[in-house]
Amino acid sequence: MGRGDWSFLTEKLERLFYPQVCSFCDSLIPEEAGGSRRYVCRACESDLPFRLNDEIYPDHAPFLLAVSFYYEEPLLLALRQLKFHGRTDFAPALATYLYATYRRLNLSCDVIVPMPLHYKRERQRGYNQAGLLGQALAELLRIPMLEDSLLRVRASGRQSEQRGREEKLANVQGIFRLNEDHIPVLSGRRVLLLDDIVTSGATMTEAGRCLQDAGIDVLGMACAAGGLRQD
Numbered sequence: 358m359g360r361g362d363w364s365f366l367t368e369k370l371e372r373l374f375y376p377q378v379c380s381f382c383d384s385l386i387p388e389e390a391g392g393s394r395r396y397v398c399r400a401c402e403s404d405l406p407f408r409l410n411d412e413i414y415p416d417h418a419p420f421l422l423a424v425s426f427y428y429e430e431p432l433l434l435a436l437r438q439l440k441f442h443g444r445t446d447f448a449p450a451l452a453t454y455l456y457a458t459y460r461r462l463n464l465s466c467d468v469i470v471p472m473p474l475h476y477k478r479e480r481q482r483g484y485n486q487a488g489l490l491g492q493a494l495a496e497l498l499r500i501p502m503l504e505d506s507l508l509r510v511r512a513s514g515r516q517s518e519q520r521g522r523e524e525k526l527a528n529v530q531g532i533f534r535l536n537e538d539h540i541p542v543l544s545g546r547r548v549l550l551l552d553d554i555v556t557s558g559a560t561m562t563e564a565g566r567c568l569q570d571a572g573i574d575v576l577g578m579a580c581a582a583g584g585l586r587q588d
């Protein structure tokens with residue numbers, strides 16, 4: 358038996374013992390012939406606020422920022438559940454959509470670096486939701502994820518109190534430090550930064566700059582949700 362047969366068998370067994378339920382509505386998801394594992398039923402999926410033709414986030418130079426969903430319900434519910442209520446099953450569910458965005462935009466990166474939380478916040482929560490999303494996406498892309506490449510050395514001020522993009526960028530300057538142990542692994546590889554939500558994008562831009570300053574190639578960034586529909 359080849360490796361492929363084994364993984365096919367393991368997946369079959371997994372589904373037998375753990376039938377897949379929809380992360381949004383808990384209904385059982387029927388297995389689809391030849392389909393990949395689904396985490397969201399078709400009815401709930403049709404309610405999701407996909408950005409689709411608008412997946413490249415505007416005004417985000419110098420980095421490309423790919424965003425799968427608008428920052429609207431019912432996606433906000435999923436992100437809140439993932440972030441505050443331990444519903445870590447939303448990470449692989451949302452990663453399948455980040456994967457689809459990545460493919461649609463023809464991106465090509467070698468390693469995923471999730472946006473770090475301040476260590477105090479991570480200790481309170483017990484996990485970093487961006488790390489969970491990053492791990493799930495890395496598995497789909499079959500590339501590694503490197504957590505802790507960026508260290509958050511201070512919390513930023515409240516973003517909403519600042520006005521323009523320049524002011525927001527100035528406020529986040531110096532909030533990250535690169536983990537120097539990771540430089541040999543990151544060198545020569547294209548990095549995709551990953552986060553759950555983007556607002557102004559200033560924090561991600563600062564993270565990208567922190568990597569670039571050390572000579573690391575940042576392909577761009579990907580986020581599950583950001584922006585509102587313009588209609």
Ligand SMILES: [Zn+2]
Pocket residue numbers: 379380381382383384397398399400401402
């Ligand atoms: Zn559902």
